[in-house]
Amino acid sequence: MIDIAQVRRDTPGAETTTHLLACGSSLMPRCVADAVIKHTRLEAQIGGYEAHAQQAAPLEGVYASVARHIGARPREIALMENATVAWCHAFYALPLRKGARVLTCEAEYAANYVAFLQRAKRDGIIIEVIPSDADGALDVEALEHRMGDDVGLIAITWIPTNGGLVNPAAEVGRIARAHGVPYLLDGCQAAGQMRIDVAELGCDFFSATGRKYLRGPRGTGFLYVAERWLDHLEPAMIDHFGAPWVERDRYELRDDARRFETWENSYALRAGLGAAIDYADRIGIEAIEARVRLLADHARSLLAATRGVQLRDLGRERCGIVSVSVDHPEPQSLVARMAEAGFVIGTSAPSSTRLDAERRGLPTLLRLAPHYFNTEDELDRAVAHLGTLL
Numbered sequence: 001m002i003d004i005a006q007v008r009r010d011t012p013g014a015e016t017t018t019h020l021l022a023c024g025s026s027l028m029p030r031c032v033a034d035a036v037i038k039h040t041r042l043e044a045q046i047g048g049y050e051a052h053a054q055q056a057a058p059l060e061g062v063y064a065s066v067a068r069h070i071g072a073r074p075r076e077i078a079l080m081e082n083a084t085v086a087w088c089h090a091f092y093a094l095p096l097r098k099g100a101r102v103l104t105c106e107a108e109y110a111a112n113y114v115a116f117l118q119r120a121k122r123d124g125i126i127i128e129v130i131p132s133d134a135d136g137a138l139d140v141e142a143l144e145h146r147m148g149d150d151v152g153l154i155a156i157t158w159i160p161t162n163g164g165l166v167n168p169a170a171e172v173g174r175i176a177r178a179h180g181v182p183y184l185l186d187g188c189q190a191a192g193q194m195r196i197d198v199a200e201l202g203c204d205f206f207s208a209t210g211r212k213y214l215r216g217p218r219g220t221g222f223l224y225v226a227e228r229w230l231d232h233l234e235p236a237m238i239d240h241f242g243a244p245w246v247e248r249d250r251y252e253l254r255d256d257a258r259r260f261e262t263w264e265n266s267y268a269l270r271a272g273l274g275a276a277i278d279y280a281d282r283i284g285i286e287a288i289e290a291r292v293r294l295l296a297d298h299a300r301s302l303l304a305a306t307r308g309v310q311l312r313d314l315g316r317e318r319c320g321i322v323s324v325s326v327d328h329p330e331p332q333s334l335v336a337r338m339a340e341a342g343f344v345i346g347t348s349a350p351s352s353t354r355l356d357a358e359r360r361g362l363p364t365l366l367r368l369a370p371h372y373f374n375t376e377d378e379l380d381r382a383v384a385h386l387g388t389l390l
């Protein structure tokens with residue numbers, strides 16, 4: 001059981017703001033902001049390189065924290081500035097030949113899809129969208145039927161940016177493994193919201209961000225690269241950190257996932273990411289997952305009973321992101337009006353998940369995404385206030 005009073009005391013923002021946008025950028029706990037500030041102060045005091053050297057051991061520990069959190073080994077982790085960079089590093093490193101099919105899902109995120117389009121234009125890959133089942137999740141049987149020798153990659157989003165859906169990521173992983181096809185999983189909205197075990201998921205690559213459900217600082221993320229890729233995967237771009245210049249005409253790739261990193265980094269933000277993951281793990285990810293779902297379902301039942309609101313969530317298994325359309329010409333203006341009353345919610349435009357939005361004829365949606373530190377009472381008040389604006 002989570003001590004709600006304690007986690008709220010640990011969250012300075014919760015005193016003044018009802019924050020219901022964990023899928024955007026959640027409230028940092030105090031210990032996370034403190035870790036960032038402490039390292040920044042140290043840099044100001046003794047110099048950036050010196051601060052890094054002095055904090056080398058705890059900063060190294062951030063890899064161990066990420067690895068423990070997702071069931072990986074520290075050498076399989078690269079720290080990144082966001083989820084998109086992490087995802088792109090894996091995607092652009094993969095040698096996909098002309099005509100190779102890349103299988104994805106209808107709820108795929110915009111950043112990933114435009115990268116597919118670029119490689120379709122540049123390298124001649126074929127993007128194939130696996131249809132959804134009757135509940136709106138990726139249809140695993142359809143995926144199995146589409147497998148073949150010309151499939152170069154399966155790349156899907158586990159939890160889409162809107163739509164409440166949890167895609168069957170582990171079942172997809174079993175198919176990928178059975179056919180020996182690389183599997184790149186976008187876990188951006190899952191990290192910090194639910195338990196992650198990369199071995200159970202069967203993925204080769206997993207990308208995530210720090211600022212959302214993990215409650216880390218902005219400008220953080222990570223990439224998991226399964227050990228089996230570390231002896232041959234060549235990043236699309238390298239520097240002398242990921243690939244030391246060992247002879248005049250030769251570099252050597254690092255033997256770990258840090259071959260995707262560059263020399264310069266924000267160590268203050270990394271310290272914050274490590275603090276965020278350790279904080280989540282002290283609370284317990286299973287307890288977090290259960291409470292997020294409880295609160296999201298509470299929000300869904302309140303919203304379902306609100307005039308002028310239509311729930312737009314899909315899937316048998318629902319996550320913490322609650323998506324609705326509203327009878328209002330400018331949903332964005334409602335976000336501002338809610339903020340004036342102390343409630344942080346957000347929107348999601350059709351262009352962020354274009355395939356799903358076009359298929360379902362979705363307008364701009366409102367997103368409410370409670371985190372475990374929220375209360376039922378906050379949700380009651382937020383939804384009641386939204387109702388008065390419609």
Ligand SMILES: Cc1ncc(COP(=O)(O)O)c(C=O)c1O
Pocket residue numbers: 023082083084085109111157159160161186188189208209210221
């Ligand atoms: C499903 C999904 N993937 C990837 C991203 C990109 O994450 P980042 O902004 O950290 O690059 C987002 C951001 O909203 C997302 O929702």
